[in-house]
Every structure is written in structure tokens, then in C-alpha cells.
Amino acid sequence: MTPPELSPYLTTFTEGPQHDWPAPLELAQAMDAAGVDRLVVSDHVVFGENLDAYADPSKGGQRGGRQPTGPDGAWLEPVTVLTAIAANTTRIRLGTSILLAALRRPAVLAKQVATLGVISGGRVDLGVGVGLQREEYDARGLSFECRGRLLDHTLEVCQALWTQQRASYAAPELSFDGVHQMPKPVQPGGVPLWISGTVNPAVPRRIARFGSGWIPWGSATADPAASIAAMKDAIADAGGDPSGLQVQRSTRAVKKVDGTIDYAATVAAAPTLVDAGVTDIRVSAALPAGYQRAVDFLTPLVEAFRDVAR
Numbered sequence: 477m478t479p480p481e482l483s484p485y486l487t488t489f490t491e492g493p494q495h496d497w498p499a500p501l502e503l504a505q506a507m508d509a510a511g512v513d514r515l516v517v518s519d520h521v522v523f524g525e526n527l528d529a530y531a532d533p534s535k536g537g538q539r540g541g542r543q544p545t546g547p548d549g550a551w552l553e554p555v556t557v558l559t560a561i562a563a564n565t566t567r568i569r570l571g572t573s574i575l576l577a578a579l580r581r582p583a584v585l586a587k588q589v590a591t592l593g594v595i596s597g598g599r600v601d602l603g604v605g606v607g608l609q610r611e612e613y614d615a616r617g618l619s620f621e622c623r624g625r626l627l628d629h630t631l632e633v634c635q636a637l638w639t640q641q642r643a644s645y646a647a648p649e650l651s652f653d654g655v656h657q658m659p660k661p662v663q664p665g666g667v668p669l670w671i672s673g674t675v676n677p678a679v680p681r682r683i684a685r686f687g688s689g690w691i692p693w694g695s696a697t698a699d700p701a702a703s704i705a706a707m708k709d710a711i712a713d714a715g716g717d718p719s720g721l722q723v724q725r726s727t728r729a730v731k732k733v734d735g736t737i738d739y740a741a742t743v744a745a746a747p748t749l750v751d752a753g754v755t756d757i758r759v760s761a762a763l764p765a766g767y768q769r770a771v772d773f774l775t776p777l778v779e780a781f782r783d784v785a786r
Contacts, residue, residue: 480750480785481513482778483571483724483758486561488517488552495550503763504561506770507568511778514569515561516603516758517554521579523547524611537608538694555588562596570596573691573724573758574605574672578626579616582633582650583657590638590661598662603691603724604631605672624678631669631686638666670724675706683707684716689756691724700725701752708753725754729761737761737773739780746785757785 484507488500507515525547530537545551558570570592577585593600606623607613613620629649636645637657644653661667670689673679674696683690696703700723708718727749730741746757759777763770 478755480746481756482781483514483516483756484512485758485760486515486517488557489545490550491545493548493550495552499765501561501564502767503770505564506767506774508565510771510774512568512774514571516571516573517557519554519572519575520551521576521612522615524609529608533694555592558600559592559595562592562599569599569601571601571603573603575602576607576612577604577630578606578623579612580630582630583637585630586634586637587657589667590659593661593663593667594659601668601670603670603672628682635666635686675703675710680707680710681714684711684714689722689724700749700754704753722755723753724756724758725749726758726760729759739776742777743780743784746781750785
């Protein structure tokens with residue numbers, strides 16, 4: 477069994493229109509030095525003005541959720557950001573949670589992510605989902621209602637180009653034959669794909685076809701043990717093998733009365749989550765600014781996590 481991993485989010489967005497890029501790069505380097513297993517970054521290509529969708533489950537949002545920046549916040553593009561981080565770190569894995577893959581041209585995305593994999597030495601995982609903002613699909617000239625099929629199409633093309641030396645593909649959206657794309661990803665079989673979503677008919681089929689991991693969303697986050705068991709059953713029903721399924725679960729840092737982090741309380745739930753089938757625990761915590769301060773903050777968190785989860 478693969479030991480559970482600690483995978484904090486790296487914030488690469490700001491409320492204002494300007495972005496202090498050296499700050500998240502320093503934090504990424506601190507995560508690398510402190511022994512964090514994986515960092516993940518999020519994605520938005522554009523914003524509309526209907527920000528209430530983030531709290532509307534009927535539109536793909538989460539009850540109580542909110543968009544953290546407003547429409548004019550600065551969000552750095554994740555594949556670009558991870559490429560820069562790959563060149564400035566040595567061991568930490570790099571992921572997206574989530575990339576709106578359907579908004580990218582598939583062959584170009586395949587090339588970008590394979591290149592990132594080469595630059596990072598095979599340290600990249602791609603977390604993907606359909607998103608919840610109609611405006612992002614409108615700005616790309618794509619159908620929001622067809623976003624599930626658009627994501628499947630994107631992943632089909634990526635896997636064809638990643639795994640076939642002389643690639644062929646045929647679908648209503650696109651056909652090609654005798655196409656060569658190099659370099660191939662470092663990982664055998666292509667870049668590992670993590671699929672985001674609830675336990676609905678589409679997501680387990682997508683995991684069975686493409687995925688090595690699941691990023692639960694919405695109602696699927698309420699009861700990890702039950703939702704993971706249901707997802708594994710659904711993957712098996714879809715013809716996949718759920719035995720090695722990786723599953724992400726987010727948890728928040730716990731603070732003491734004096735405002736400092738309580739490391740033991742923050743990681744206390746890890747053994748229960750691991751028993752439920754969670755393999756990737758993403759602690760949400762505000763990291764202190766500056767490389768050394770972040771290292772000093774993260775190192776005891778990593779140690780506390782290792783003590784209880786491995």
C-alpha cells in the first residue's frame with residue numbers, strides 16, 4: 477500500500493489585479509525543502525460576474541462556497557506556474573486541482589503537460605474537472621452544456637498522443653492519423669490523471685477510462701468512507717479497477733488560542749481518513765511569507781503527519 481501523502485494547496489491568485497509572483501515561488505521551494513509530498517494549484521481562465529454560482533450545487537458549486545477574489549482577481553495560469561516551479565524544485569510532486577482541461581486545445585495541452593513532465597523529471601499529476609462557470613466556456617466558444625463530453629474528448633486526445641508513437645484518433649470533434657508528438661511523458665502510460673466530481677454516472681466512467689485518482693466534490697465530501705465505497709463500486713460497474721484508486725481529501729489547519737497552529741490537532745483526523753480510503757490529504761493553512769519562515773512552519777506539520785499517517 478502506498479503511504480498517504482501530504483499535499484497542501486499553493487495559492488496562485490490574489491484579490492487585486494497585480495500578482496507578487498516571487499512569493500508563491502518561495503513558498504513552493506519551502507514546501508520542497510520541508511518534505512511536503514505534493515503541491516497543487518487551481519485554475520480559472522476568465523471570470524464572469526455571476527459569482528453566486530460557487531455556492532449553488534445545481535450549477536456545480538458547493539453550498540456555502542465562494543469565489544475568493546471577485547472577477548478582477550489575478551489568477552496565474554497553472555501549467556505555466558508549475559513549469560516555473562518544476563525548474564526551481566527538486567523532489568516535490570506538482571499537481572492541479574483542478575485544471576479546466578476542456579478549455580485548452582487537446583494537442584497543445586498534451587504537449588504542454590508532457591513538457592512539464594520532462595522538465596520536472598516525471599513529478600506532475602493532472603487533476604481535471606468540468607468547472608462550474610458558463611462564462612469560461614462562452615469565452616472559449618464552447619458549449620457549457622456539453623462540458624462533460626468536451627473533457628472526455630480532451631483526455632482521449634491527450635492519452636492518444638502520450639501513449640501512441642504513431643497516433644491515430646477519430647471522433648466527431650476531431651480526427652487525425654499518423655501523428656507523432658514528442659516528447660512523451662516520463663511516466664509509463666502518460667501523466668497520471670485525477671478526476672474531480674461527485675458520485676454520479678459520468679465521473680466513475682471517466683475514472684475507469686482515464687483516471688488514477690479522484691478529487692471528491694460537493695456532496696461527495698460529506699462522508700468520505702461512504703462516498704469512496706460508492707465510487708469504487710461505480711468504477712467497477714463501469715469496467716474499471718478501483719483497487720488502486722487514489723483519493724484526495726481536504727482538511728483545515730487547527731489553531732491554538734494564541735493563533736499558532738496546533739500541529740497534533742491538525743493531523744489528528746488523518747488516520748481515520750486513511751482508513752476510509754483517502755490517500756492524499758490536502759491541509760489548507762495560511763503559510764507565513766518568506767522562505768525560511770515557511771520551512772519552519774511546514775517542517776513540524778510534515779513530521780506530525782508522518783507520525784500519525786504512516
